[in-house]
Amino acid sequence: MxxxxxxxxxxxxxxxxxxxxxxxxxxxxxxMVEKNAVTLERVERDAIQVFCSKPRSVVGDPDEAAALREAALSAVTLPGDDDFLGDWRKGLEVASNGRGLQYTDDPAQANGGNCYACHQLDPEEMAYGTLGPSLSGYGARGRGLPMLQYTWTKLWNTHAYNTCSHMPRFGAAGILTQQQLKDVMAFLLDPESPVNRGLVP
Ligand code: HEC
CATH class of the missing domain: 1.20.5 (Single alpha-helices involved in coiled-coils or other helix-helix interfaces)
Structure with a gap:
């Protein structure tokens, strides 16, 4: 009883x-009021957001974390033509553009990647955030297929490698187009790109 x-x-x-x-x-x-790219759907958290927004005192189940990473990885779309690298000059524009997906932004304009908000890229650019690691000289890692696939996957859906990453899911969330991603890839990896200025032989 x-x-x-x-x-x-x-x-x-x-x-x-x-x-x-x-x-x-x-x-x-x-x-909340829906306006432009801001829709009420954005209030709904997906499985990764639910897992990663638990209170600090709650330890997430490592098997669940691994399953979420696995699901993110298997849903990555690689460029069909195996051509990963676009034009670094356009990639520079995407990386420097912080507009898009806010209710004040014109949805007819292409979104930016806002990479400088979190990363150092061109070592001569003084304005950058430090939430993410410096990517200056990133091209020194080479442009072999594993490196191309790793970088593309990281940009497509960062949670494929780091369950509770703070980086946006540029491909999976439809923030950047495939062409914009290729241009950003070139900005990171092309030896001519300012990211690799004097840093990559
Ligand atoms: C809101 C912050 C944020 C933004 C915006 C952001 N990143 Fe990141 N990024 C991170 C963080 C934090 C990490 C490291 C932790 C991790 O891997 O999740 C990271 C990691 C990376 C890595 C892997 C680095 C390595 O050593 O392997 C690459 C490549 C990268 N970011 C590229 C970009 C590019 C390109 C953009 C713009 C299109 C961008 N990031 C925008 C936060 C951000």
């Missing part, structure tokens, strides 16, 4: 917590 009471109490607490979470989600949704 005592156990039954405790179970009932637990169910009450859990359902109250669930109701609170539902109410919070509803409040969030009703306080």
């Amino acid at each position: 005592k156990i039954l009471k405790q179970v009932c109490l637990l169910m009450l607490v859990l359902s109250a917590q669930g109701a609170r979470a539902d109410a919070a989600a509803e409040t969030l949704k009703s306080s």
Whole structure:
């Protein structure tokens, strides 16, 4: 009898917590207005976002993390023609452009990659963020197929390698087009690109 009471109490607490979470989600949704690229769908978290936004005190299940990485990796679309490298000059523009997907942005304009917000690239560019590692001299890693595939995959869906990465999913989330990704690849890897200025023989 005592156990039954405790179970009932637990169910009450859990359902109250669930109701609170539902109410919070509803409040969030009703306080948002759809405009341009900002849609209410963006309030819904996908499996990776749910896994990666648990409180710090909750340790994520490593098997679940591995399964999420595996799913991200198997959904990567490589360029059909095996041609990974576009024009680094256009890639520079994509990397330097921080516009796109905000409600104030014109959806008719191409999105940018905003790479400088988190990475150093051209070593002579003074304005860059440091959330991500410096990519200056990235081209020194070479342009062999494994390197091309690694870099493309990282840009397509960073969660394929790092479950809770803070980098945007440029391909998987439809932020950049395949051509823009090829241009950014060239910006990273072309020996002529300013990213590799004096750093790659
Ligand atoms: C919001 C921040 C953020 C933005 C924007 C961002 N990145 Fe990253 N990036 C990171 C972080 C953090 C890492 C390292 C951790 C990780 O791998 O998830 C990283 C890692 C990388 C790596 C792997 C580095 C290595 O040593 O192998 C590459 C390549 C890369 N980013 C390229 C880019 C490019 C190109 C862009 C723009 C199209 C970009 N990133 C935009 C945060 C960002």
